Amino acid sequence: MHMRRIILELAIATGLTVAAVVAVVVAAHAGEVMVSGAFARASATPAAKAGAVYFTIRNEGAAADTLTSVATDAAQSAMLHENVEENGVVSMRHLEALAIAPKETVTLSPTKLHVMLMGLKAPLKKGQHISLTLTFEKAGQVKVDVPVGSVAANAVE
Numbered sequence: 001m002h003m004r005r006i007i008l009e010l011a012i013a014t015g016l017t018v019a020a021v022v023a024v025v026v027a028a029h030a031g032e033v034m035v036s037g038a039f040a041r042a043s044a045t046p047a048a049k050a051g052a053v054y055f056t057i058r059n060e061g062a063a064a065d066t067l068t069s070v071a072t073d074a075a076q077s078a079m080l081h082e083n084v085e086e087n088g089v090v091s092m093r094h095l096e097a098l099a100i101a102p103k104e105t106v107t108l109s110p111t112k113l114h115v116m117l118m119g120l121k122a123p124l125k126k127g128q129h130i131s132l133t134l135t136f137e138k139a140g141q142v143k144v145d146v147p148v149g150s151v152a153a154n155a156v157e
Contacts, residue, residue, distance in 0.1 A: 039054055050118050115132070
């Protein structure tokens with residue numbers, strides 16, 4: 001009886017440890033491409049129709065790869081955008097694709113590159129998660145779980 005209890009406690013402890021590790025690792029990969037640190041900001045108002053997603057892409061391969069498209073069920077469309085400053089005015093520019101050189105890390109952040117979600121089906125709320133599918137020319141599809149942080153989040157919370 002005592003041995004059975006010890007085995008049960010060990011099994012529970014092991015299960016909880018594995019669950020904790022999986023919960024902390026917010027990364028996805030396909031082929032030589034690793035996507036990590038994904039997050040979105042909560043919508044500022046219930047009527048918001050746009051949002052943004054940020055993450056880091058690491059190409060561990062010996063050849064360049066290209067992010068060619070982004071999709072999500074959370075919005076009507078998802079597009080790569082880049083913030084550009086011209087004559088003191090910052091605007092967003094649509095990018096058709098994003099090349100990632102071999103061994104390069106590219107960070108999408110609130111200040112430069114990001115995925116713009118347009119036509120949100122519901123406002124993004126802190127604590128929820130949305131799913132994003134990134135399609136790379138060589139690595140194929142990478143499914144990314146995106147936690148939604150606060151309205152001013154600058155990282156996974």
